[in-house]
Amino acid sequence: MTHVHELVLARSDDDVVAAVVPFVQQGRAAGEPTLLSVRPGTAAAVTDLVGAWSGLTVLPADPGSRRPGTDLRRFEALVHESMAAGTRVRVVNQIPATLYRDWHEWRRYEAVVNVAHAHLDAWGLCVYDERRLTHGMVEDLMGTHPFIGRAAGRRINRAYQEPRGFCDAHFDAPPDAIEQSQPAMELRDPGPAAARALLRDLVGRRAALGGYDVEGLVLAVNEAVTNAASHGRPPVDLRGWLAPNRVVVTVTDTGRGPQDGFLGLLYSPDQQGMWLSHQLVHVAHRRHAGGYTVRLTARAGQSLP
Numbered sequence: 001m002t003h004v005h006e007l008v009l010a011r012s013d014d015d016v017v018a019a020v021v022p023f024v025q026q027g028r029a030a031g032e033p034t035l036l037s038v039r040p041g042t043a044a045a046v047t048d049l050v051g052a053w054s055g056l057t058v059l060p061a062d063p064g065s066r067r068p069g070t071d072l073r074r075f076e077a078l079v080h081e082s083m084a085a086g087t088r089v090r091v092v093n094q095i096p097a098t099l100y101r102d103w104h105e106w107r108r109y110e111a112v113v114n115v116a117h118a119h120l121d122a123w124g125l126c127v128y129d130e131r132r133l134t135h136g137m138v139e140d141l142m143g144t145h146p147f148i149g150r151a152a153g154r155r156i157n158r159a160y161q162e163p164r165g166f167c168d169a170h171f172d173a174p175p176d177a178i179e180q181s182q183p184a185m186e187l188r189d190p191g192p193a194a195a196r197a198l199l200r201d202l203v204g205r206r207a208a209l210g211g212y213d214v215e216g217l218v219l220a221v222n223e224a225v226t227n228a229a230s231h232g233r234p235p236v237d238l239r240g241w242l243a244p245n246r247v248v249v250t251v252t253d254t255g256r257g258p259q260d261g262f263l264g265l266l267y268s269p270d271q272q273g274m275w276l277s278h279q280l281v282h283v284a285h286r287r288h289a290g291g292y293t294v295r296l297t298a299r300a301g302q303s304l305p
Contacts (some may be wrong), residue, residue, distance in 0.1 A: 002088070004123040005113055006283070007074050007145035009130040009138065016127055017045045019149055020092050020251045023125055026051050027090040033082040035059055038094040040129070062114070066099060068109035069265060069278030072116050084288075094127040102271075102282055103137060105171035110144035110161040111170075112265045125149060140170070167261030173284035176295060178241045178248050185240035195225045195238055202240045203247050203298075216280030217247060217298040223273040224251040224294045231255065232292060245300040252295050257292025 010016045020038070024046060027034040035061045036043050058159070059078070075091065082089045099106060117124070127143060142159040143166055144150075185202045187194065199221050201213045221238070228236040232253030240249045243254065263271060263285065264278040277283050282297040 002116075003118050004122050004147060004154075005110075005117070005145055006125050006147040006149045007124070007141055007157070008125060008127045008143070008149045009133075010127060010166050013041065013045070014221070016042050016094065019127065020046050020048050020125070023090065023092065024056060028053050028055060030088075032056070032088045032090050032123075033057070033089040034092070035082060036092050037061075037094070037271050038092055042094055055262060061229070063203070066096070067278065067282055068102075068105045068112075069207065069283075072112065073279065074267060075113075075232045076117060076120065076124075077126070079117075079120050080212075083121070087121075089122045091122060092125045092127065097129050097132045100137070101210065102284075103140070104170070104284055105282065106166050107137075107140040107144060107170055108261070108265060109159075110141065111166040112262055114144070114146065115262070116266055132188065159248055164261060168259075169261075170263045171263075172286050172288075173295070175286065176248055176297070178243055178293075179239075179250060181241065183239040184242050185238070186254060187238045187247070189234060189236050190225055190238050191229075192222045192225050195221055198238070199240065199249065213281075213298045213300070217249065219249065220277035220281045220296045221281070223277050224249075224296060227273065227294075228253040228255075232257075247298050249296045251296075252291055252293040254291035257287040 009021045010019065020042065024034050028050065033055045035057045036046065038046070038061070040061055043058045045055070047058065067068060075093070078091065079089045095106070099294070113124070126145065128137065143161040144163070145157055146156045146160045148157045185198055187198055190198070196218050199218055200214070203217060225236065225238060226249050232255035234253065237252045238249070240247065260271070264274040264283055267275045277296065282299070284295040286293045286295070
């Protein structure tokens with residue numbers, strides 16, 4: 001069983017098609033089921049060039065519900081559903097540029113893939129729009145993909161880094177700009193019940209969020225407050241902000257914070273609460289001079305997958 005995690009950096013729509021078409025054609029020749037999680041325009045161009053084939057599945061485009069935690073679980077489920085005896089599954093994952101805003105978590109995702117999916121007989125092709133990436137973002141992608149792909153084929157990436165070391169070095173996310181403004185909700189040393197009640201009151205003012213989004217955020221905040229009381233150091237500060245189409249909540253304690261760079265993305269029984277939070281909302285971690293902050297963000301149109 002062999003897992004291949006390959007990067008394609010594209011500078012045009014033609015670049016994407018030039019990389020994906022031979023990948024699909026090779027899968028067809030080998031009898032390997034191939035899944036396309038790509039933009040509709042990419043899917044149309046590829047299927048036009050490759051032609052009808054029962055082994056090719058075009059997945060619905062739904063960038064709104066995608067988060068690092070859910071993408072890890074989604075990829076594994078899709079591979080298991082598509083596997084046949086003795087065959088590898090190929091997956092093209094074109095990351096929408098709208099998701100680059102959560103780069104601090106996506107770069108951890110790309111590193112964790114190499115551990116979380118190591119047991120899968122799958123070949124994942126990650127396609128990014130290089131025009132939308134900074135130099136630092138490109139470095140992150142080079143550090144998290146063992147292989148680099150072009151139309152001519154794949155090659156070993158010499159810049160690839162060991163996943164845990166990468167995640168340990170890139171665990172801490174910068175503050176959201178909204179954290180510099182006056183919070184709409186603030187509570188010191190809240191119990192879980194008080195945190196849930198105050199948060200429901202806050203989120204009730206943001207009609208754009210659906211019921212799943214609200215309850216997902218409430219559950220994630222309950223977990224963060226409980227963790228801060230159990231594993232952090234007092235005082236614990238709960239803060240919340242309302243912005244167009246999103247609600248942002250931070251939980252801060254004065255402890256040193258978790259030391260596991262895989263936290264929340266790689267499942268483990270003793271960290272299942274934080275893993276669940278990553279399934280429900282956007283989660284970012286930050287260790288700083290004053291302690292540790294976990295930031296939880298729910299956005300309109302990003303319901304539970």
